[in-house]
Amino acid sequence: MPTYNKLTPAILDELRTILGEKNVITDTDRMQPYSHDEVTESRYHHMPEVVVFPETTEQTAAVVKLANRSLIPVVPRGAGTGLACGAVPIYGGIILSLEKMNNILEIDPKNMFMVVQAGARTEEVQQTAAKHGLLYAGDPCSGDSCFIGGNVATNAGGNKAVKYGTTRHQVYQVEVVTPTGEITKLGSRLNKSTTGYCLEQLVIGSEGTLGVITEITLKLVPLPQHVMDLLAVFPDVDSAIAFVNVIAQSGITPTCLEFMDNVAIRCVERFINEKLPYDENGNYLIIQIEGDSEEKLEDYAMRIDELCSSHGGLELLVANSAQIWKARKSFAEAVRHETLIHSNEDIVVPIDKMPEAMKHMAGICEKHGAAARTVSHAGDGNIHLSILQGSVPLAEWPERLAKIHKEIFSYVYPLGGKLSGEHGIGYKKKALFHEYTDPVELQLMQAVKKAWDPNLILNPGKVFDC
Ligand SMILES: Cc1cc2nc3c(=O)[nH]c(=O)nc-3n(C[C@H](O)[C@H](O)[C@H](O)COP(=O)(O)OP(=O)(O)OC[C@H]3O[C@@H](n4cnc5c(N)ncnc54)[C@H](O)[C@@H]3O)c2cc1C
Known part of the structure; x- marks a missing residue:
């Protein structure tokens, strides 16, 4: 990586000229929220030297031009809800927040x-x-x-x-x-x-x-005229996930196919303080269907009901939509509520490999004294595994997590899986990405980066190093 320059008073003055005084902040307290995204571990937090808020594309371009000329890193930032430390300024420099360009x-x-x-x-x-x-x-x-x-x-x-x-x-x-x-x-x-x-x-x-x-x-x-949420409850992970392909083969294309295992259901229940159906032994597939008439939806629901009972389901319920989506969408917060010491993975595998992958990964966590909570975008093979500190002493957590990651990804890649289905690589997964990506593929990506960003000033140290 190149050696970057530090921000000087002269560059700060130029930023103020481009953006106006109010759109340039250097106050430590005000910059603090921009030092991290949703990753809670403090070892992943880094302070920027300045945060800027362009209001137009032209101002954005002028900031980037200045940074490129002065060899100062620029990190584009949205709302900071990322889970891979992508918006964290690991080399300091400028955080370029898009929050004022919101029309x-x-x-x-x-x-x-x-x-x-x-x-x-x-x-x-x-x-x-x-x-x-x-x-x-x-x-x-x-x-x-x-x-x-x-x-x-x-x-x-x-x-x-x-x-x-x-x-x-x-x-x-x-x-x-x-x-x-x-x-x-x-x-x-x-x-x-x-x-x-x-x-x-x-x-x-x-x-x-x-x-x-x-x-x-x-x-x-x-906009779909009619929408229905169904809750298919299964006694185990295997039968729940196997049902994903059963639906795909039936010719019905659901909008959503979300999975929550029993441990995740109980974790969310504690957080939202509401009792969820079949919480003692159920594993959920939340199935959303859309159609242009009530009759069509009822027909889909009846067909899914028949398939569910002939493939080991405990029951197919018409879901309480507000409750079930609240439960599913609260998962990340519920995990956070249990412990701030955790790592969110969003591994993606072929759908048919999901049950064995989920069991195997939970086993790896358990072996190392960590706890596992699993939900997934099951229709996409995207497993959201949260690895919690469990009984691992805090001082040993980084090393133990590294071992867990190694075992998980050595297992996932030969299955045809990959590191991230949607959260990205950012800074947090960079070393793992480097380790598991085909060297030729990696070189091609590095060549693209160098061609677009010859001075490597835009979000350096993310995804891979050049
Ligand atoms: C509770 C919770 C639930 C989530 N659920 C999902 C989910 O279902 N699916 C999913 O995919 N993700 C999910 N995420 C992760 C996160 O919300 C997404 O990655 C989201 O797309 C990040 O948007 P953001 O505006 O917060 O970006 P940030 O976190 O600010 O940035 C993310 C990355 O994008 C870059 N970036 C941001 N804006 C720009 C821009 N304008 N130009 C260039 N680069 C930019 C940043 O540099 C960084 O690398 C979830 C996160 C949380 C906390």
Whole structure:
């Protein structure tokens, strides 16, 4: 990595000239929230030297140009809900927060698209689309707090990815400030294009290492007229997960297929202080279905009910939607409530490998004295395993966690799995990513980074080192 320069009073003055006094902060107390994301362990926290709040794309470009010229790292930041330390300024420098670029710029219901600034909250994007009878289908569990730009930068998944895909499937075009401070629009509002490389898809999921995303043109679809949440309860993990493929083969495409194991159900129950169905022995598949009529949904529900009882299910319930989604979406907070010493993994494996992977990984945690809590976006093979401190002494935790990670990933990769289904690599998973990625693939990624960011100033030390 290059040696970066420290911020000087002269550079601070230039930042104030570009952005105005109020949009440049250096006060330690005010900068503190920008020293971390949702990863709670303090060894992953780093203070920036300055936090800036551009209000336009042009201001963003001027900041990046200045940083590039002065060899100062710039870390783009959305809402800081990330779980991989992607928005943490590990080399100090400038945090570039998109929070003041939060406008919905345009919605075109007839042509079903909308244009938003990167700092718009995801929930606001969803609600604006819904007011026009349309659906923005990106739906991460953090939607009430994360920003759409953060979703694009991480290619966020979430609950509706089974039917609609991840964030990358919802994007027509991104406006980007490149690491050298140029402004460009990548992609187009076209349904097909083989006109050169697909650079917008390269930026999507690049975790702030290839460009600052300032504006996004999003695809919308008609808002489903009728939605039903079902709760399929199974006596064990194997039968619950096996049911994911049973549904896929039935020809019914659910919107969501979310799994919670019994330990996770009890963990959430304690946190929300509500009794959940079959909490003594149940494992859940939350199945959301959509249709254009009540009759169609009832038909789907009856077919799923028959399949559930012939594949080992205990019961198929019409879910109390508010309660079941509250339970599912509270999982991360419930784990945090148990202990701040934990590590959230979002391993992805082929769906048929999920039951054995979940059991095996829980066994590894137990062997090392840690505790495991598991939920998953089961329809995508994306396992959210939280590894909790359990009986591991605090002083031994980093080393023990490293051993657990080693055993887990040595097991997951030969299964055809990968490190992250949606949270990304950031800083936290960089060493593991380096260890488990094919060297040729890694070199190609490093070559792309060097071509886009010759001075390596944009979010350095994330995903991989160059
Ligand atoms: C309770 C909870 C539930 C969650 N559920 C989900 C889920 O269901 N699915 C899922 O995918 N994730 C989930 N997450 C993780 C997180 O919310 C997502 O990764 C989200 O997309 C991050 O958005 P953000 O605005 O908070 O980005 P940040 O955390 O601020 O940044 C994340 C990364 O994106 C980069 N970045 C942010 N904005 C920009 C930009 N405008 N231009 C360039 N780079 C940028 C940052 O540099 C960083 O590398 C969850 C997190 C929590 C705490």
